[in-house]
Every structure is written in structure tokens, then in C-alpha cells.
Amino acid sequence: MITIYHNPRCSKSRETLALVQAHADETQIPLQVIDYQKNPLSFEELQSLLAALGNGDAGGDVNGNIQTMLRNNEAEYASLNLAGADAATGLAAIVAHPHLLQRPIVTYQNKAAIGRPPEHVLSLFKKA
Numbered sequence: 001m002i003t004i005y006h007n008p009r010c011s012k013s014r015e016t017l018a019l020v021q022a023h024a025d026e027t028q029i030p031l032q033v034i035d036y037q038k039n040p041l042s043f044e045e046l047q048s049l050l051a052a053l054g055n056g057d058a059g060g061d062v063n064g065n066i067q068t069m070l071r072n073n074e075a076e077y078a079s080l081n082l083a084g085a086d087a088a089t090g091l092a093a094i095v096a097h098p099h100l101l102q103r104p105i106v107t108y109q110n111k112a113a114i115g116r117p118p119e120h121v122l123s124l125f126k127k128a
Contacts, residue, residue: 003032004115005041005049005105013104016115020106023125029108040098046091049105052112066090068114069102076100 004020007013017033024031041049053068066087070077076097082090094100105114106121113121
């Protein structure tokens with residue numbers, strides 16, 4: 001299954017969804033779309049997502065990098081002093097403020113990639 005953590009108000013998220021939907025349709029892989037602002041993720045779900053980012057081609061370390069998951073242009077990023085945050089602090093901030101989650105994030109086969117640019121997520125579907 002392919003999962004996209006999506007914000008329908010975000011143009012990059014909509015573009016990524018269109019790419020992923022086309023791939024899902026072509027390969028007949030089920031697609032799950034999660035509006036993470038309407039259905040916020042738990043701390044544990046975010047931990048798994050961070051680990052998956054570390055497994056993908058996103059350039060993260062083995063456990064993922066919390067800064068890749070945080071939207072550093074949001075007011076809470078500065079007010080909560082998240083620039084130097086460790087993973088636990090960053091994930092707790094996303095739980096409290098779901099809009100801090102970078103978007104969109106696509107997962108497939110225990111790997112994840114951020115759709116910035118949208119085409120970046122296509123690396124998840126390449127055969128090894």
C-alpha cells in the first residue's frame with residue numbers, strides 16, 4: 001500500500017498526490033490518503049514516519065532527521081525554538097501542532113520521501 005500524508009490546501013501536496021495516484025492506478029497498488037490535519041498522527045506514528053524517512057532516498061540518517069519533517073517557516077517553529085530540537089522534542093511539537101509536519105510525505109514498503117519537489121517521491125517506486 002502507498003500512503004500519502006496530505007494537506008489538500010497545499011499545491012505541492014496536490015501535485016504529489018496526482019503523481020502518486022497515477023502510479024497507484026498504473027500499478028494497481030492501493031493508495032491511502034491521510035489528511036494529517038483532520039486526522040493528526042500520534043507520537044508513535046510520527047516516530048515510524050521519521051524512521052521511514054531515514055530508510056528512503058531522502059538523504060536522512062539511519063533514524064531520519066527531525067528537521068526534514070518540520071516546517072521551519074511556521075511561527076511555532078521559531079517560538080518553540082525547534083531549530084536545534086532533538087527527535088522527541090520535534091515529534092512532540094508536531095503532535096501539538098500538526099501543521100508543523102512537512103508535507104506531503106509518501107510512504108511505500110517501509111520507506112518514505114517528502115514531495116518537495118513532487119517528483120522526489122517517485123524514487124520510492126524504483127526497483128532496487
